[in-house]
Amino acid sequence: MSLFAKIEEFCAGFIERAFAKTFPSDLEPAQIARKLVSTMQSQAQSDDGRLHAPNAYGVFISPDDYARLDEHREYLQRAWADLLRELAEKVGIALDGPPDVTLAPRDDVPAGAIVIEPNPQEPLAARFVLRTLKGVPPDRVYRLATTARIGRNDDNEIVLLDHGVSRAHASIATRENGAVVTDLDSTNGTFVNGRRIATQALRDGDELRFGNTVMRFEREG
Numbered sequence: 001m002s003l004f005a006k007i008e009e010f011c012a013g014f015i016e017r018a019f020a021k022t023f024p025s026d027l028e029p030a031q032i033a034r035k036l037v038s039t040m041q042s043q044a045q046s047d048d049g050r051l052h053a054p055n056a057y058g059v060f061i062s063p064d065d066y067a068r069l070d071e072h073r074e075y076l077q078r079a080w081a082d083l084l085r086e087l088a089e090k091v092g093i094a095l096d097g098p099p100d101v102t103l104a105p106r107d108d109v110p111a112g113a114i115v116i117e118p119n120p121q122e123p124l125a126a127r128f129v130l131r132t133l134k135g136v137p138p139d140r141v142y143r144l145a146t147t148a149r150i151g152r153n154d155d156n157e158i159v160l161l162d163h164g165v166s167r168a169h170a171s172i173a174t175r176e177n178g179a180v181v182t183d184l185d186s187t188n189g190t191f192v193n194g195r196r197i198a199t200q201a202l203r204d205g206d207e208l209r210f211g212n213t214v215m216r217f218e219r220e221g
Contacts, residue, residue, distance in 0.1 A: 029069070029076055032059055032114055036080055036101065037087060039116045044093050053088070055095040058120030059103045062113065066105035067182045067199045070171055073147060077101050102146065105173050105180045107201060127220045128174055135213030136161045147173045150210055151184075164188050164211025172217075178202055179217065186210070 036057055044053040059080070061069070069076065081099040088095050102120070109115050132140040142148070148157040151169040160169070166186040173180050179202045183190035191209040192200045202208075204219040 029072075029079075032061075032076075032103075032116075033080055033083055035114050035116055036084060039118060040084055040088070040093070043118050051091075051093045053093050053095055054118040055084075055097040056100040056119050057084075057102075058117040059101060060106040060109050060115040060117070061103070062109045062111045063105040063107065063180045063182075063199050063201065064111050066103070066173060066180065069103065070147070070173065070182055071184070073103050077103055104146070128179055129218050129220060130158065130172070130208070130215045131218055133207070133214045133216055135215070144172055144174050144179060147171055149184075151186075160210060160213050162211040162213045165213060166211075169210050172202070178204075181208060181217075 036059070039057060040053050044051040046052075057080075080101040084095070084099040084101070087093075088099075106115065128144045130142045130144065132138060132142075142158050149168060149171045150156055150158040150160065150165075151167050152160060152162065152165045153167040156168065166184070166188070168184045169186040170184055170190045171182050173182070180199060181190060181192065181197070181202055182199045183197060188211050189196045191197065192202070192206055194207075194209075202217045204217065206217045208215045208217060
């Protein structure tokens, strides 16, 4: 069996196991999986008779597509990383380190499209913060890294002590020059500059309201 045939056979089996039950009518995760495999193959270079490929891949999709997949983001990132690891072991591709796949929104990616970047630049997430203007504790500053979930439950990255906030209220995904906030079907809604939103790109100085808590999105430095 040729290397290409082995890759296709393995990829098809893995996708069926990882995504078919969770996403029975949604092909996007499988499409991303196949494009990740294709990207890893295209990046593989021969070194002393062995194939080497990058281990880190950034998957960029439109904010609307991201809002739909964000609920499953952690599961998908793990599954995609497992796919690359198992495939690399099976076909003899040496990776530069443990596989790392990050899903993020990007405004310049059209709906339905997928952009994959090997070895993406270090995200600028640490340069963005949420500052509490009204709420408990007052004047608290939360640094944003990759994706932060906001809500009343303790398993959120940003926990708000506010009965007007849902258990899982919203999420904020950082990108190179800003961030995208997505409401997670909260009871009282998520507001940006006084307007209720489903998904909204954020700019420096935007004010967000979750329940009775008001916060400002800020760029550091």
